[in-house]
Amino acid sequence: MAVTLGEEVLGQYQRFSLYNSPYPAHDAGCAIDLYPGTLRNGRTTAAPSPVAGTVLETKTVRAPPKPYAPENDHLILLECASPASVEGLVARVLHVEPTVSAGDRVEIGDSLGRLVRAGFFAPWVDNHLHVGFRRPAQNPHRASGSLPLEVGVEVRGLEWSGRGTVVATGETYAVLDEPRHPSPGSDFVGIRADGAGVLDGGLPHYDDGGLHGGCDGVVRLNGDALGAANGRTISWDEVAVTANGEVITGLSFFCARDADFGAKLIHPGHDLRVGDAVSVRVGPLERADEPADR
Incomplete structure (x- = not known):
């Protein structure tokens, strides 16, 4: 049930x-x-x-x-x-x-x-x-x-290039201005995986994630493999998330309807400031030190 x-x-x-x-x-x-x-x-x-x-x-x-x-x-x-x-x-x-x-x-x-x-x-x-x-x-x-x-509501998937400008920070996180909610206050939106499905969960700091409206198989974001979906549950690969080439704790994926929606970077002790430009990539752990703009 x-x-x-x-x-x-x-x-x-x-x-x-x-x-x-x-x-x-x-x-x-x-x-x-x-x-x-x-x-x-x-x-x-x-x-x-x-x-x-x-x-x-x-x-x-x-x-x-x-x-x-x-x-x-x-x-x-x-x-x-x-x-x-x-x-x-x-x-x-x-x-x-x-x-x-x-x-x-x-x-x-x-x-x-x-x-x-x-x-x-x-x-x-x-x-x-x-x-x-x-x-x-x-x-x-x-x-x-x-x-x-x-x-039981529609969740619209928004494409995200992995880039954005910091618009809000806390001691452990930073929020980017991208992707932007096209009609705040109405639909729920989330970051769309390549192909189909909206991502949900903490990558990779929690073991599993989810994919609303997705399908079985390898889940990717901007060409980077995140893990394998079985139904709507994703088992994350052993990956590292980088922001401007620096390894961070991860990305927080969720569904939202407010105008403040944007990619949320989890990075305790960061030095990011409002207005900073950020480029985010995901790769296997052994590639974590590669430049973000590869």
Whole structure:
């Protein structure tokens, strides 16, 4: 059984990703991260509910220790009443400090509480809701075991040459102005692989990625092999990502509808500044020191 999330659910958020996570809960696209904020407002604390239903339970859980994160995270369990695709299922929502309690009724878009940056987050990850769905008879507290998810909205693939100008930075990342969203606020877009399919996931810093609307076989970007797709799941090759010839942690692929969309480079300790021109390539590890403009 696969659960389809359409506009009624995804329309509450600026971005989403099925694969941009190192945790097994996301394996095979069985969980989704929903981002209310844009790339330049990624630390918003708004937590609109993806579903309507009744709160079954809220629970405080221990998170991995990180110097920038609180000690605990939170789990909210919701018995889903709508949309129809999730009716009767139990939604698991993480990373929200709840202002709701067991027995409360919520509608789609109602506030569940306040987003928290738990120790499950890498430092470059923006605030989001982690959401998965279970049948009522399944254990709702185990991290893994949620049903596979399908995206029931069109995701437009945008060609990207691997080049761009830095328009925003944080301590661990930089965002480029390319590719540009052609109609912000409407369609979801993502970076298109060569041929077909929209890339999803962290390359290569997470083991697997995804390809929305793609097919089996070798997945490439600007001629560079990224890995092999089996269905929509990509097993990344052992590759290195370079920015202006320097090896960086990687690229963050996701789907977005906001005007801030652009390629996101993960590079802790970088010295990139707004206005810098950047050229990105992907190659096997032994080619990591080759010039970016080869």
